[in-house]
Amino acid sequence: MAKIERVEVYVDGSPEPLQVITQAPFKVKLSPSDFEEGDHHMRVVTYYDNGEYYDQPYLFTIDHTGEVEVAHINRAPIFSEVEIALVDPMEQEGMPPPKLFTHAVLPVLLFLLILLVAGWFSIYGDSAVSDVVTNIEPIAEASQPEGAMPEGGAVDGAAIYAENCATCHGPNGEGQGDVFPALAGNANLADTEMVIDTVLHGRQGTAMPPWGNQFNDEQIAAVINHVLSSWGNSFGSVTPEDVAAKR
Amino acid sequence: MTQAVQSHPKLYESQKLARWYFVVAITLFGAQLIFGLIAAYQQIDPNFLFQLAPFMTNRTLHVNAMVVWLLVGMMGGVYWFLPKETGREVVGITLAKIIWWVIVAGVTVVVLVYLFVQIGPAQWTTIWFINEGREYIEAPRWADIAIVLWVAIFLFNVIATVLKSRRITGILMVLIFDLVALGALYTAGMHFTVNITMDQFLWWWVIHLWVEATWEVLVGVLMAWALMYLLGTSRRLLETWLFIEVALVFGTGIIGLGHHYFWIGTPEYWLGLGGFFSALEPLPLVAMVVHAVYDAGGHRLGAVNRPAMFWVIVQAFGNFIGAGVWGFMQTLPQINMFSHGTQLAAAHGHLAFFGAYVSTVMVLVYIAAQNLRRPVHIPLNSRLWGWAAGLLILGIIGIGGAFTLSGFTQTLVERAAGGSTWAAYIQGYTHPWYANTLWWRFGFGLVMLTGYVLLVTDLLSIGKRAEAPKAVPQTAAVATGGGDV
Numbered sequence: 096m097a098k099i100e101r102v103e104v105y106v107d108g109s110p111e112p113l114q115v116i117t118q119a120p121f122k123v124k125l126s127p128s129d130f131e132e133g134d135h136h137m138r139v140v141t142y143y144d145n146g147e148y149y150d151q152p153y154l155f156t157i158d159h160t161g162e163v164e165v166a167h168i169n170r171a172p173i174f175s176e177v178e179i180a181l182v183d184p185m186e187q188e189g190m191p192p193p194k195l196f197t198h199a200v201l202p203v204l205l206f207l208l209i210l211l212v213a214g215w216f217s218i219y220g221d222s223a224v225s226d227v228v229t230n231i232e233p234i235a236e237a238s239q240p241e242g243a244m245p246e247g248g249a250v251d252g253a254a255i256y257a258e259n260c261a262t263c264h265g266p267n268g269e270g271q272g273d274v275f276p277a278l279a280g281n282a283n284l285a286d287t288e289m290v291i292d293t294v295l296h297g298r299q300g301t302a303m304p305p306w307g308n309q310f311n312d313e314q315i316a317a318v319i320n321h322v323l324s325s326w327g328n329s330f331g332s333v334t335p336e337d338v339a340a341k342r
Numbered sequence: 343m344t345q346a347v348q349s350h351p352k353l354y355e356s357q358k359l360a361r362w363y364f365v366v367a368i369t370l371f372g373a374q375l376i377f378g379l380i381a382a383y384q385q386i387d388p389n390f391l392f393q394l395a396p397f398m399t400n401r402t403l404h405v406n407a408m409v410v411w412l413l414v415g416m417m418g419g420v421y422w423f424l425p426k427e428t429g430r431e432v433v434g435i436t437l438a439k440i441i442w443w444v445i446v447a448g449v450t451v452v453v454l455v456y457l458f459v460q461i462g463p464a465q466w467t468t469i470w471f472i473n474e475g476r477e478y479i480e481a482p483r484w485a486d487i488a489i490v491l492w493v494a495i496f497l498f499n500v501i502a503t504v505l506k507s508r509r510i511t512g513i514l515m516v517l518i519f520d521l522v523a524l525g526a527l528y529t530a531g532m533h534f535t536v537n538i539t540m541d542q543f544l545w546w547w548v549i550h551l552w553v554e555a556t557w558e559v560l561v562g563v564l565m566a567w568a569l570m571y572l573l574g575t576s577r578r579l580l581e582t583w584l585f586i587e588v589a590l591v592f593g594t595g596i597i598g599l600g601h602h603y604f605w606i607g608t609p610e611y612w613l614g615l616g617g618f619f620s621a622l623e624p625l626p627l628v629a630m631v632v633h634a635v636y637d638a639g640g641h642r643l644g645a646v647n648r649p650a651m652f653w654v655i656v657q658a659f660g661n662f663i664g665a666g667v668w669g670f671m672q673t674l675p676q677i678n679m680f681s682h683g684t685q686l687a688a689a690h691g692h693l694a695f696f697g698a699y700v701s702t703v704m705v706l707v708y709i710a711a712q713n714l715r716r717p718v719h720i721p722l723n724s725r726l727w728g729w730a731a732g733l734l735i736l737g738i739i740g741i742g743g744a745f746t747l748s749g750f751t752q753t754l755v756e757r758a759a760g761g762s763t764w765a766a767y768i769q770g771y772t773h774p775w776y777a778n779t780l781w782w783r784f785g786f787g788l789v790m791l792t793g794y795v796l797l798v799t800d801l802l803s804i805g806k807r808a809e810a811p812k813a814v815p816q817t818a819a820v821a822t823g824g825g826d827v
Contacts, residue, residue, distance in 0.1 A: 149426070198515065206497065299392065
């Protein structure tokens, strides 16, 4: 059990200690009349007999018109001496030494235990959900859909529209506010080249995504023709060849 | 009055290492602000840097930079105070220095991959090397493991130093067991399961238990040390409050985690459990405010470091308001049903992280800045720190306010009135109260950036001149030592 060897008190940056105290209770007496009005700084350096060293700065204020206020002391009558405790009471009473089991072995064991559980879960955790009905396939086996529509048969532009476009542009092409433009009665649709371009490649800076990779030329042409001729629109038509030319 | 100057207190190796932790922290703080500003501007003009640096990448960098810099800053604080607490050099300091370089290299690689690779195909190699895909903790798996290893070495430093120490203190005991949780709980964010509910269930262990519980306790430890240094607060007082706070944080926070379990596919009993316990969660934060006020008021000492003392007060109230009040605003199931996933969460996030953690790191950084300079100025003061702090605080209040208003609009227009339909979603986002606040966010972000520039300038210059600038005239009122309080 290490003991406090000495406590040095320095005031206002002086290189020489104001006082060196070697015995408990480690207290120093300061007289306000020794100090000028204003902020003063006190540095308390505590040396233990095992070489430990603690350095603590304090700030105290001398006010000759009122009272003096210093470390650990609230108020004192004008010009009377103030006694200051330099070492924290808990430090003076002494605190227990660390225990090998409680403060080292136990936390390390806990840490390793949690890592072990985490590792176990990483490997086997997935099995806990394997019997739950889910449409999500494990990541490695997931396969990319090769195109949303089956090959062959007549292409239904209205169906493609309902499934892919209506969410934003509305089931009747009415759009939504300023964000998703209406398609019904939209004069811009007269420029069919622009329409093909927009559907194939999306429109930068807007929410319109590119659809070129998901549908073939027939499907793109079908959905465009559906838009160009529905809800009172009459903006002509496009062919799969027109679409192919724009890819 | 005299600007007293202290001669030459001993500096431990561990404290010299802490300086480099703080350098990394403050640098990443800058990166966080830059990416936050880019993301904020992209909300206004979606074409800005379109396809070069998408919003999601910038947001990832914004959030990840924050998590890392706050953690680095707080660990720097432990490296700073540990030798002062144990009276000896930290054991295993060489290892700590090596891991510091590993972390700097690791962060650089992760940031470069985020910026230039961004995303990968749905394969294991993506999870391991590019991006794990979990919001807020996107770091690839190898970086996750590096973080756990890093905390493990940190834990070793602390435990080995404590074992060689003469005595165990309550603060050290809390620190040791908190670090166990800090390292180990992070692993919960690494499991891959095909079940999204299970994935979210565990993901919240990192977001809630890691950040809201173990970080808060770490802050309690650091604040106790900071107050001991700044005011000479008695250990008995600090440890008593620290134990109360730890008991409250864990007592309310562990089951309070349930407020994240309302709508992710977990059983309904979480509504009751989460609602009740999370309503209690502001309690430890109130305790922290009482603690700080009690300590500051109970002594009538002048703080030896004015900017650090200021940030202590900011921390006490910021933590309570940002984490406590703004958290509580959306935590009850009845309210959460409508506010869930709105910008209110972002408001809470911004205010809470700033109030609880940014201000803590500011306290630590200013204490280090004071003691790394020769001669040491007591009290540490400058003209600039107040401007830096003021602009940073003004900025975060503006950003938090803007997010709160847009979140309120979403809650009202999109959720409560519109019933979470697609049309209501569009209405909510185009509503003037939402659309206009995008500009506020950006504007107040610029205010924060200005504050940051001043902060860095101040940190580089404060306490360097032989005679620091004259502080405010010492009047009787200031002389009570309450000038900063």
